[in-house]
Amino acid sequence: xxxxxxxxxPAVPPWADPEAQPFLRLDGVSKSFGGFEAVRGVTxxxxxxxxxxxxxxxxxxxxxxxxMLAGFxxxxxxxxxxDGEDQAGRAPHDRPTxxxxxxxxxxxxxxxxxxxxxxxxxxxxxxAEIAARVADILALVQMTPFARRKxxxxxxxxxxxxxxxxxxxxxxxxxxxxxxxxxxxxxxxxETQFELKKIQAEVGITFVVVTHDQEEAMTLSSxxxxxxxxxxxxxxxxxxxxxxxxxxxxxxxxxxxxxxEGRVTGREGGHLRIACPDLGAEVTxxxxxxxxxxEKVALALRPEKIAMGRTxxxxxxxxxxxxxxxxxxxxxxxxxxxRTDGGARLRVTQSNTTRTDADVPRIGENVQLQWTGAAGFVxxx
Amino acid sequence: MxxxxxxxxxxxWSGRALVVAVPLLWLGLFFALPFLVVAKISLSELAIAxxxxxxxxxxxxxxxxxVLNFGNYLFLLSDGLxxxxxxxxxxxxxISTLFTxxxxxxxxxxxxxxxxxxxxxxxxxxVLPFWTSFLLRVYAWIGFLKSNGIINNALMALGLTDxxxxxxxxxxxxxxxxxxxxxxxMILPLYANLSRLDRSHLEAAADxxxxxxxxxxxVTLPQSAGGIVAGCMLVFIPAVGEFVIPALLGGPDxxxxxRVLWDEFFSNRDWPVASAVAVVMLLVLIGPILxxxxxxxxxxx
Numbered sequence: 001x002x003x004x005x006x007x008x009x010p011a012v013p014p015w016a017d018p019e020a021q022p023f024l025r026l027d028g029v030s031k032s033f034g035g036f037e038a039v040r041g042v043t044x045x046x047x048x049x050x051x052x053x054x055x056x057x058x059x060x061x062x063x064x065x066x067x068m069l070a071g072f073x074x075x076x077x078x079x080x081x082x083d084g085e086d087q088a089g090r091a092p093h094d095r096p097t098x099x100x101x102x103x104x105x106x107x108x109x110x111x112x113x114x115x116x117x118x119x120x121x122x123x124x125x126x127x128a129e130i131a132a133r134v135a136d137i138l139a140l141v142q143m144t145p146f147a148r149r150k151x152x153x154x155x156x157x158x159x160x161x162x163x164x165x166x167x168x169x170x171x172x173x174x175x176x177x178x179x180x181x182x183x184x185x186x187x188x189x190x191e192t193q194f195e196l197k198k199i200q201a202e203v204g205i206t207f208v209v210v211t212h213d214q215e216e217a218m219t220l221s222s223x224x225x226x227x228x229x230x231x232x233x234x235x236x237x238x239x240x241x242x243x244x245x246x247x248x249x250x251x252x253x254x255x256x257x258x259x260x261e262g263r264v265t266g267r268e269g270g271h272l273r274i275a276c277p278d279l280g281a282e283v284t285x286x287x288x289x290x291x292x293x294x295e296k297v298a299l300a301l302r303p304e305k306i307a308m309g310r311t312x313x314x315x316x317x318x319x320x321x322x323x324x325x326x327x328x329x330x331x332x333x334x335x336x337x338x339r340t341d342g343g344a345r346l347r348v349t350q351s352n353t354t355r356t357d358a359d360v361p362r363i364g365e366n367v368q369l370q371w372t373g374a375a376g377f378v379x380x381x
Numbered sequence: 382m383x384x385x386x387x388x389x390x391x392x393x394w395s396g397r398a399l400v401v402a403v404p405l406l407w408l409g410l411f412f413a414l415p416f417l418v419v420a421k422i423s424l425s426e427l428a429i430a431x432x433x434x435x436x437x438x439x440x441x442x443x444x445x446x447x448v449l450n451f452g453n454y455l456f457l458l459s460d461g462l463x464x465x466x467x468x469x470x471x472x473x474x475x476i477s478t479l480f481t482x483x484x485x486x487x488x489x490x491x492x493x494x495x496x497x498x499x500x501x502x503x504x505x506x507x508v509l510p511f512w513t514s515f516l517l518r519v520y521a522w523i524g525f526l527k528s529n530g531i532i533n534n535a536l537m538a539l540g541l542t543d544x545x546x547x548x549x550x551x552x553x554x555x556x557x558x559x560x561x562x563x564x565x566x567m568i569l570p571l572y573a574n575l576s577r578l579d580r581s582h583l584e585a586a587a588d589x590x591x592x593x594x595x596x597x598x599x600v601t602l603p604q605s606a607g608g609i610v611a612g613c614m615l616v617f618i619p620a621v622g623e624f625v626i627p628a629l630l631g632g633p634d635x636x637x638x639x640r641v642l643w644d645e646f647f648s649n650r651d652w653p654v655a656s657a658v659a660v661v662m663l664l665v666l667i668g669p670i671l672x673x674x675x676x677x678x679x680x681x682x
Contacts (some may be wrong), residue, residue, distance in 0.1 A: 092587040105585035109603045119589030
């Protein structure tokens with residue numbers, strides 16, 4: 001899981017600046033099909049130049065939300081404002097948005113350059129300007145040598161670039177991307193993620209990306225909106241979404257997490273003390289979570305934040321003993337399934353920093369599991 | 382290549398040959414052979430005999446004499462009636478094909494864009510007329526078009542016309558008959574083509590700023606060109622040789638080649654000239670068929 005920081009990020013990001021005006025505003029947007037509410041009361045501000053990802057599983061309403069921005073669906077309730085303009089009643093051909101379709105939707109009877117010029121022709125631009133802009137965008141996506149090919153003579157990655165170029169060439173206020181990398185194989189997807197980010201920074205257009213791939217969302221976005229059952233459950237930077245999820249759904253959806261049930265026993269300054277019977281211990285966690293003594297909560301611990309060793313080391317506030325039950329070697333890291341003395345099942349990952357595995361605990365071995373007070377976070381019951 | 386590979390290849394070959402042989406045999410027996418018979422008759426001379434023409438080859442006094450009579454073809458050219466009939470047939474077929482296209486395209490489009498569960502019902506309605514006899518359906522049009530038929534009675538009842546319009550026994554009646562009869566042949570290939578149209582292409586066009594009409598002209602229409610060509614050929618080719626519709630609905634001056642053929646064969650009993658008419662009709666139709674094949678090949682490449 002990587003988060004790239006772009007060089008152009010200002011000191012205070014617009015979403016943290018109370019003065020900043022949102023570029024795209026969704027105000028209580030809902031959409032029902034028959035009796036089914038696909039999108040429920042989404043309120044969201046997206047700022048100029050953002051690369052915003054709508055992340056969620058299939059059927060969570062993210063594509064419907066995107067299609068409402070493009071004008072293919074009409075909201076049942078709520079307003080969509082782009083650059084301050086209400087989009088109600090505006091047809092897709094009349095909106096300052098362009099969309100890159102999941103299937104790419106390239107016109108099979110037109111060459112690459114005709115596909116890209118299509119939108120510019122509809123605007124009635126002079127022929128010379130169309131040719132110049134098509135040439136520029138082809139160079140940007142490195143497809144100049146393929147200008148005269150038909151879409152079926154291109155590879156998947158090349159088609160993806162043409163689809164991106166066709167949507168970008170009109171210089172929309174808002175570029176909507178529906179699973180832009182979904183049809184590419186893993187290796188190509190990773191390369192293309194960085195390229196997409198680079199292109200976005202270069203053209204400076206606000207991107208809204210729909211994806212079900214959490215890794216893709218983490219890599220691409222300035223901010224992520226996690227969706228579940230038609231609602232946005234959390235909006236934040238990739239870092240916030242991963243390290244400070246507000247709910248078990250978000251914590252589980254992005255990365256994996258150990259959730260250990262417990263009851264609050266008290267607070268000491270910034271630390272909450274939680275008794276976890278499954279761990280057979282009372283743990284300390286740095287948290288602003290408001291909970292009175294006796295309240296049921298859960299301690300959430302990411303697997304990579306637990307240190308594991310045959311002997312205890314100093315510097316950790318929390319420690320339990322566990323037995324290795326399963327080991328899965330992944331190459332860059334190893335995943336351990338452990339059972340603590342109290343009966344809790346924990347998942348721990350270790351980076352494989354050396355090529356030997358002499359020190360790696362074996363199945364059946366007892367190990368010390370330690371973590372600091374800042375390693376975990378608290379979730380409501 | 383190993384012996385086994387060779388044997389396998391030979392086996393594969395014989396399998397393929399069998400698959401090709403069946404339709405080839407069919408075409409040979411029921412198309413090529415009859416055509417050769419017709420071509421042979423077209424080169425012989427008329428005679429009062431059974432059959433009513435002279436044999437091409439004769440064996441007499443130890444000499445084989447073959448007489449090829451091209452007079453029938455020259456006769457077709459010299460008598461303006463035949464040339465006029467060919468041109469008239471092509472004209473009537475072309476205009477009728479245009480009408481079926483103009484009516485059939487929107488119908489096919491609506492069916493292709495309909496909800497999937499409704500498509501089969503709509504398609505069945507298109508094919509439904511085939512459940513009654515072709516002849517009956519053409520007869521039914523007489524009831525509509527004749528002087529005291531349904532259309533004229535309705536027009537007079539509405540006061541739109543005082544005297545009945547002459548509809549039956551005109552070229553218009555023939556256009557109506559052909560258009561009506563052949564409409565499904567236009568709709569079905571167009572539907573097959575349009576139902577494969579990717580809806581996301583239409584959305585992409587709209588997204589890029591195209592109004593619905595522009596989307597239709599720049600995306601839908603070019604992508605359905607194959608269906609248009611196929612539908613037009615399926616209507617045009619049989620319409621050129623149509624006999625029943627002009628005979629029942631057309632007037633005495635509706636001169637289509639099918640009727641000329643009928644008259645030569647059954648009224649004049651001039652089998653050689655009738656055969657020549659048939660051979661020339663085939664040659665005339667080979668042009669559009671080649672055009673169709675070229676269009677299909679281009680679409681595939």
